[in-house]
Amino acid sequence: MKIKPEILRSKFIGSLLGLAVGDALGMPVEGLTAEEIRLKFGVVKEMISGRLPAGCYTDDTEMMIGVAESLIENRGFNGEDMVKRFIRNFKFWRGYGYGPIKVLEMIKKGVPWEKAAEKLFGGEGSYGNGGAMRIAPVGLLYYDNPEILRSVAYKVARITHANKLGMEGAAIQAYAVALAVMEEPHKTLEVEDFITKVYMFSCDNIFRDKVRLVKQLLEKNSVDKFEVISRLGNSIEAFNSVPTALYSFLANYESFEDAVIYAVNLGGDADTIGAMTGAIAGAYYGVEAIPKRWLDRLEGRPYIESLAERLWMIKHTD
Numbered sequence: 001m002k003i004k005p006e007i008l009r010s011k012f013i014g015s016l017l018g019l020a021v022g023d024a025l026g027m028p029v030e031g032l033t034a035e036e037i038r039l040k041f042g043v044v045k046e047m048i049s050g051r052l053p054a055g056c057y058t059d060d061t062e063m064m065i066g067v068a069e070s071l072i073e074n075r076g077f078n079g080e081d082m083v084k085r086f087i088r089n090f091k092f093w094r095g096y097g098y099g100p101i102k103v104l105e106m107i108k109k110g111v112p113w114e115k116a117a118e119k120l121f122g123g124e125g126s127y128g129n130g131g132a133m134r135i136a137p138v139g140l141l142y143y144d145n146p147e148i149l150r151s152v153a154y155k156v157a158r159i160t161h162a163n164k165l166g167m168e169g170a171a172i173q174a175y176a177v178a179l180a181v182m183e184e185p186h187k188t189l190e191v192e193d194f195i196t197k198v199y200m201f202s203c204d205n206i207f208r209d210k211v212r213l214v215k216q217l218l219e220k221n222s223v224d225k226f227e228v229i230s231r232l233g234n235s236i237e238a239f240n241s242v243p244t245a246l247y248s249f250l251a252n253y254e255s256f257e258d259a260v261i262y263a264v265n266l267g268g269d270a271d272t273i274g275a276m277t278g279a280i281a282g283a284y285y286g287v288e289a290i291p292k293r294w295l296d297r298l299e300g301r302p303y304i305e306s307l308a309e310r311l312w313m314i315k316h317t318d
């Protein structure tokens, strides 16, 4: 499908701002269970303060910014440059995972950037969701080429996440963003077709099983959120959060707002599941679908919007 330039622009901005909005909305409840959120807040649907002031984003968005800046400046992947940007942007108080902190420290001490991530977790590398949470710019820039998308997603994730599952989670999340870009919004979404494409794209059995489970849950008439949490997961591992974000979008695709509220209220890794859901839903709908009251409170909105615009310009002038 040929997408009109203005619609594509709105989708690019929607995806990056959607990611940041989901991150900021989930920030105060990251680490709480769904039941703890219910007892403490009812349903989280406004930007509230937590370990950071209301509207602040966390490591998810900060790392996404580094990915976008580097892709723009280099018109594609440049590992050394991306690492420099991760180090330059890094603010500990945003709340980073153990893995990226260690990797960036090692690189600062002289370990080659290509070698640092494979030293983690006894040489296994990380399968955390830190590669997937920041990958949306790759899904946007390569939305029309799944092969290059996979290869660049692996390279971007591998800087900190050398485990195959960490990289595959990033590739699947980028692909979901790409599929959402290509969908016509406000038309009935072919949910089965969407999830089947993701299944066909996945090349790891753990993810294929999870994506099949997403499809089964979507086929049911009504699904309790506790069943979603227990079967798909809501924790920090890529395979326990990327499929959950996919489900959150597909089960609530009629509304950006509903999808992101659903995602963060699942609890667990709420900022990250919110960010990944927001990136897909924003790529589907475009920026107009993001509630103004959220955008008005979001930290760094003009800059994030300018990065999305510059990514779009690269595609537009291709």
Ligand code: F2R
Binding pocket: 030, 051, 058, 059, 060, 093, 094, 095, 096, 097, 098, 099, 100, 121, 124, 125, 126, 127, 128, 129, 130, 131, 133, 160, 163, 236, 237, 269, 271, 272
């Ligand atoms: N870190 C946080 N949230 C806590 C912030 C609290 C803050 N310190 C405060 O209170 O102020 N959130 C962010 O981290 C998640 C992304 O994590 P990432 O980047 O994937 O980190 P890591 O360390 O690489 O992986 C996460 C954990 O997964 C387990 N793990 C991974 N690979 C493993 C392996 N091969 N074997 C065993 N375990 C493995 C480990 O427990 C890792 O630490 C996002 O939620 C982001 O928002």
Ligand code: MG
Binding pocket: 058, 059, 060, 094, 095, 271, 272
């Ligand atoms: Mg975070």
Ligand code: MG
Binding pocket: 030, 269, 270, 271, 272, 273
């Ligand atoms: Mg998180």
